[in-house]
Amino acid sequence: CGVHAAEPGLILKTTKSLLPVPRGQAGSQEPLPVFIDAERISGVEDQYVEAEGKVVLRRRDESLAADWMRYNQPDDQLHAKGNVVLTRARTRVEGNELQLQLATHLGELRPMRFESQGEKGQYSRGDAAVLRFEGEDLYQLSTATYTSCPVGNEDWVLRTEDLKLDYIESVGTARNVRVEYLGTPILYTPWMDFALDDKRKTGFLTPSFGTSDKRGFEFAAPWYWNIAPNRDATITPHYMSKRGLQLGTEYRYLQRGYNGEINLDYLANDEVAERDRFFGRIRHSQQFNSRWSGNLNISRVSDDSYFTDLGGSVNQTSQVNLVQEGSLTYNGGWWNATGRAQTFQTLNTAPLFHRLPQITLNAARQQPGGYPVDVSFNGEYVRFTHSLNSHAEGDRAYAYPSVSLPFQTSYAYVTPKLGLHLTRYELERNPSGELERTRSLPIFSLDAGLQLERDWDFAGNSFIQTLEPRLYYVRIPYRNQSRLPVFDTGLRDASLYTLFSENQFAGIDRINDADQVTLALTSRFLDNQSGIERLQVTVGQRYYFSDQRVVLPGMTPRSADSSDILAVVSGQLTKQLRIASGLQYNADKDETTRFNLGAFYRDGPGRVLNADYRFTQGSIDQIDLSGQWPLAPKWYGLGRMNYSFRDDRIVEALAGFEYNAGCWSVRGLMQRLALTQTEASNAFFIQLELRELTKLGPNPLELLKRSIPGYAKSDEFNLP
């Protein structure tokens, strides 16, 4: 094993190793002192040592105990009988009779039982008719059993005719394996191998069973392949009774300088759709050097209804636009440039503009040459293409240089900024009008704020309360933009964050005419000791001094001379309770435009409750309740209900349980998910986890983590 000595992977063998025997002269290690303790010891020098009565042979953290022991020096044979107990680190092996040649490490112990306690409390035990020592760090067990259940509990047992444990390569191999669960055989395999390393085991992950109306009875048995420390793959055969056998593959790699992931899911001859179906994705990012980096993100599906038919998670079923893009970025410190090509595959929706290519250049310098000004530059060139003639196509470029003059003290700041926004369109096609146009807009803004503070005691706690008024003025003249195309521009959400932007449109196809001021007031309550923010309250509103003239197609200009009132309240009120609430209120019409109120309670892992109400006028009116809670000893309830009052239907519902018996747990889940306005999918999953034998696959754990914020697997915080 000297060849492997330098490999870091071998550090692993300490925990689960069965090797208990002192091996001073055996290896190349220098001899360590051996202590023998017994009621009677006799012997002849250079011939033999014999000990009787509570014999204990000890070296460092290893020991061997027996009723009787004899060591023959000429043939290097150790013989022990009666209550033989070998212990090393966290492993204890017991047997009746041991024969062992110390130098070669050949011998046997029969019959044997073992118990092992891992570093993180992982427990396992088992027995065998015979344990054979086959050399340093190599063992073979005949007619063996293995379980992680405590003594006296046989809830699940793995039985094998022949088990080989190789702690040099950290591999175990078993033949004729049978797994019994509650006395019933549930799995048989003629052969299996597994890693003895605690971290990433090559082998089958816990299979999941389920039924769903779209796919019928389902069975998925992911197989994990630990190729190298920085590369792995998961191959998942996924059988669906209504559709056939899908093969899912995922390959991940991580290297200094680059990393990525490749997925390919393939279903040959879907029995319902009567065609081959696939989903493929490549994600790669690369840091060539400190300046250059690149990204690739390409995904594609065989057909429009792939995700609604075969996707199991919301992340998949909600997707209608799949991106294909590649980019290259140069980071020059105070400036950076990116070139990107981007196209989309759209599923059951209208096609989108492609950007082939998009080149951006951004730069910012503080006080160049010692002058007290900041200068910045944003520029972009894009060629937009679209597959439909009803949409514009052509080139757009803009440059936006600006200068700001920041004044700052510890309690106040004022930043006037002046810029010139220049845009040039050169189009081949434009249904809304002009093919060529240059637009130039001077933009002026003034951002000013004040910081006030006081000490404040409340209910025995000391806070620093801040008061931060902020004023933001923008002036942009009007330019008629109604005949310009709309490539990548939309109205931003009104929020306390966007109230402080020059342009209310995201994208530059429209730049608003503005003569407006935003006033906002923030008050924070900071913990006097740590500075941690316990509560934040912000209120803001924008006031317009002129009427709106620039609009997006189909949009009516605003009539009011002020924006909606916006308010946010958020904070970690106590160690357990966090709240977040936002309000957008239209004072003219006395209407709520947007509102949300959420409370999130965490009382340690496994005790999580979330409640969130969300309202957006004309689109969202829903409540989302989720939680994980202990119902009884060993039982956890899991649930989520996301209900849309507006549509009067369930968007997503989840109900399930987790039963944790200590050495095994079972998880059952029912899920209902809205796919389209009329369609929904119903699914049921069940999963049995045998601790220290099976490792969980992504399903349904990912579903739980996404659906119940704060969810934790019960055995992650509940070790026996």
Next chain:
Amino acid sequence: CGFKLRGQVELPFASAYIDAPSNSLTEQLKRSLRASNKTLATKREEAEVTIKLTNPTRGKSILSLSGAGRVAEYRLEYKVTLSALDAEGNELLPESEIMMVRDFTYSDAQILAKENEEGTLFQNMEQDALRTILIRLRFAKAGGVAKAP
């Protein structure tokens, strides 16, 4: 009502070394420290305080679905871990995660505009994170003193 203009007492150190990957948050922090007349050291040993910013991560998750199963709102998350040490390596600020969250409405038909909006929200969260970092740094000394025997 007891409010006062925030005084000059602010950051309890004169020089700082920033131990963080080069990104726009780091650049903005350096600028703010320079603006409050702090010396930025090029070596850890030369600074009174080492400010560590680790694991800046950006996340995006579906916040709500329309009744038709399409994404109606996304939640954006920006996280960074802050800690501060003195020249001897003693902890002035224990490691703590600074997390900013923004929710925004989404429409599949407006993917490009929403990408622009997402970009500005991330910039905005970075600025907010910077503000929180500067507030925490004011307590860098206090925490250390409180801990000392």
